Amino acid sequence: MLAMYPFLAEASRYIRDQGLSLEEVLDHRAFQGARNWARERVFTSLETGDLPNPPLSRSAECLEALYAYPLARILVSCVGDGFLVRRFALAEADLARRRLSRESDDFLLAASHALGLDALRDGAFRLHFSDFLRATRQLRGKEWKLINQPVREGFVLLSRDRFLRVVEGHLRNRFEAELPLEVNPTLLRAFEEEVIELHTALRDRRSRLQGEDLGTIRVTNFPPCMEKLLATVLASENVSHPGRFALVSFMNNIGLGFDEIYQIFASVPDFRESVTRYQIEHITGQISGTVYTAPECSTMKSYGICPGPDRLCETITHPLSYYRKKTRMSGTAKKAPADRPAKAAS
Amino acid sequence: MGEEKREATLRYLRSKFAQYYQTRPLHLPPRFGRREFGFILFEGGFVLRHLGFPKEATLYRYIRSKSPAHVYHSAAYYETPGAPTMAEKGWMGADLIFDLDADHIPGWQKMGYPGMLEAVKGQVIRLIDDFLVGDLGFREDDLRIAFSGARGYHIHIRDPRVFTLESHERREIVDYITGTGLDLQLVGRREPFEERTFGGQTRTLKRFRIPMASDPGWRGRTTRGISQWLETLSELPEEQAIEALRQLEGVGPKRAQKIYGTLQRLGTDGTRARVETGHLEFFPPGSGASLVAQGVEYAKGATDEPVSSDTKRLIRLMGSLHGKTGFSVVPLTREELDAFDPLTDAVPALYEHEKIRVETPQAIVTDMMGETFNLEPGQNSVPEYLAIFLMCRGMATLASGMAGDATEGPT
Known part of the structure; x- marks a missing residue:
């Protein structure tokens, strides 16, 4: 059982009680299988995210599975890359949810308690709303908004399926927060080959993503909020301060330079050259070096500058994702011309 | 307003505030030593912040020496509250704060001060009963209510389960209260x-x-x-x-x-x-x-979004005075809230009923301590509690010839 849920405190206690240091495990021929498994887990989480879930019947298999988990975490930590950490956390949490989905309600509830969740069960599952909010931090669809949950006396009522999704979210946050662990030179040496391989895979991935340039700026691909803000500016009407910030940072993120943005704002009625120049320079990072990223959808809503979502908006949580998605869908993306300066949200 | 009169007025208020803080009126927040404090002085507009106080006595000493117009503490608690930058402070968690002000009430501009205070109170009661205690299940023990000293109320939630909620999650709670994002x-x-x-x-x-x-x-x-x-x-x-x-x-x-x-x-x-x-x-x-x-x-309920979602914000210290009204920030239980009338109950007992002379450039009609005052432009003799309110609001100055020191008492 522990081998299926190696992230539980009981599992790490078991490993500790064996009295073997990780260095010893890595050196030991008997643990070669665990090591291979760890390697597999990390690579798969980077590539497809779909970790295999073989049945664990023999005790040797269980032991391997149990050790594979801390070894995989160490390998991820040796690479020390944020993107890899997130992919790994996502894949591990997904695997845990698939495994938990085959357990009884009682087991699921006990596991959630072991993970520190304030959960109850009477018919449906009930989870304290503060845990619900933390666990669904990365789920931004409206079906996960607190306001759309049946909340009673501080607890959110959840079907078994939704409860599993919430537990998955909780695990994902936890894995992300825990990694990378500290590693010492012995561990680094032990995983030398794998670390080099992973660095290469990550580099390939990055250059693939960067090659996908957003092409020439197309206003038709702007999300409704930015389109509206831009139209307001172009109509020489005033835009609120948060509105200006959102528009300038957005345009900067998709690749417009200082001069181009400045030209657009020159038509604003309360245009004051020095102020506008300063604001744009500030947001585009020419003053402090900090390049601001456009606010996400929830912030836009709070500022009251989200004009209401269209259908594509329902699938994203950030105006920039809208632009990227639409650009990709409409086939207006192209390879970056060599003379265009590097840009876009990085 | 002459510079001299302004000076005399501020001197009067400062000295009255100092006298008030002699009575040890403050209600310090839990984890007091982990909070950041901030002050605004009568003479200067900006916030003196990034201050931490290890002991109650040091805080009182500071407040008595400066006699500030406004006193705040952080909703958050920190490893090193006195560190000069947010990054160095080391955020550990924060109370969940709700702030409801008259400007959230539709049509508040036309209500007059007593009317808007009454309307806000109704909304606060609803926020507490329907949402915070009702749906969200907070216990009344975890809730501290305070009259803000001006036009609204604050609610501090000190249930450890919410301490580590981040900004986005706090905004979800606000959305829940204000009916934002409801799937129809x-x-x-x-x-x-x-x-x-x-x-x-x-x-x-x-x-x-x-x-x-x-x-x-x-x-x-x-x-x-x-x-x-x-x-x-x-x-x-x-x-x-x-x-x-x-x-x-x-x-x-x-x-x-x-x-x-x-x-x-x-x-x-x-x-x-x-x-x-x-x-x-x-x-x-x-x-x-x-x-x-x-x-x-x-x-729908109402509450101010940025106050709740900002996990590093400063909030008025309970028991302190509000420099724009002279009222005290009164801590209240849910039960006390029902009968609470700020225009009487937030006036510190220290403020005298005896009259002092002030100059009011404009005509003023206002209620306080159960009385309605009708002041003509020019010099007026009014009870000290009203004079303090008007001077704090910037609607009156001490009439010339008045002593600029409250400790000598009004004449």
Whole structure:
């Protein structure tokens, strides 16, 4: 059982009680299988995210599975890359949810308690709303908004399926927060080959993503909020301060330079050259070096500058994702011309 | 206003505030030593912040020496609250704060000060009873309520389960209260209820259904909102009721008349019984969605979004004085809130009833301590408590010849 849920405190206690240091495990021929498994887990989480879930019947298999988990975490930590950490956390949490989905309600509830969740069960599952909010931090669809949950006396009522999704979210946050662990030179040496391989895979991935340039700026691909803000500016009407910030940072993120943005704002009625120049320079990072990223959808809503979502908006949580998605869908993306300066949200 | 008079006025206020802080009136927050403190002085506009106080005595010493106009502490607690930058402070968690101010009440500008205070109190009671204690299940022990000293109330939630919520998650709570992002499909939609076959063709009949009033969360809340709104409507004279109905989207004069007719026919209890069990189909077809929208509107709570979602914000210290009114930031239990009247109960006992002379450039009408004052422009003799209020508001200065030192007492 522990081998299926190696992230539980009981599992790490078991490993500790064996009295073997990780260095010893890595050196030991008997643990070669665990090591291979760890390697597999990390690579798969980077590539497809779909970790295999073989049945664990023999005790040797269980032991391997149990050790594979801390070894995989160490390998991820040796690479020390944020993107890899997130992919790994996502894949591990997904695997845990698939495994938990085959357990009884009682087991699921006990596991959630072991993970520190304030959960109850009477018919449906009930989870304290503060845990619900933390666990669904990365789920931004409206079906996960607190306001759309049946909340009673501080607890959110959840079907078994939704409860599993919430537990998955909780695990994902936890894995992300825990990694990378500290590693010492012995561990680094032990995983030398794998670390080099992973660095290469990550580099390939990055250059693939960067090659996908957003092409020439197309206003038709702007999300409704930015389109509206831009139209307001172009109509020489005033835009609120948060509105200006959102528009300038957005345009900067998709690749417009200082001069181009400045030209657009020159038509604003309360245009004051020095102020506008300063604001744009500030947001585009020419003053402090900090390049601001456009606010996400929830912030836009709070500022009251989200004009209401269209259908594509329902699938994203950030105006920039809208632009990227639409650009990709409409086939207006192209390879970056060599003379265009590097840009876009990085 | 002459510079000299202004100086004398500020001197008076500073000295009165200093006297007040001699009485040890402060209600310090839990984890006091981990909080950041901030002050605004009478003479300077910006906040002195990034200050930490290891002991109560050091804080009192500081406050008595500066006699500040405003005193704040952080909702957050930190490893090193006195560190000069946020990054160095080491954020550990924060109370969850709600702030409700008169400017959240529609039409507050026209209410006058006592009216707006009363309206805000109603909203605060609703925020606490319906949302914080109701749906969100906080215990009254975890809740600290305070009159803000001006136009509103603060609620501090000190349930450890919310301490580590981040900004985005706190905003979700605000959205829950203000009805933002509600999925309208959840609270009312057309549902099939019968199939009829006629001449070989099957038709599905649909009707507009809403949740049961007892359903958890916003489903039940919306239904209760509709029911309560209809109830207030049935208490209005016909003309006004029809006018209110016509404000609904998609409701013209005919439909308004029909809805009103239905309300009359069913009576208050009949309407309530039907609506609260999820039935809205006895109203004219097509009015369901607008009644639901009205129900949501009616059931909404109010609170200030940035105050709750900013996990590093400063909030007024309970028991301190508000430099723009002279009122004290009074801590209250939920029970005390009901009878609380800021214009009497937030006036520190230290402020005298004896009169002092002030100069008021404009005519002023105001209530305080159960009395209404009608002041002409020019010199006026008013009780000290009123004088302090007016001087803090910037509506009066100490009349020349008045001692600029409150400790000598008014003459």
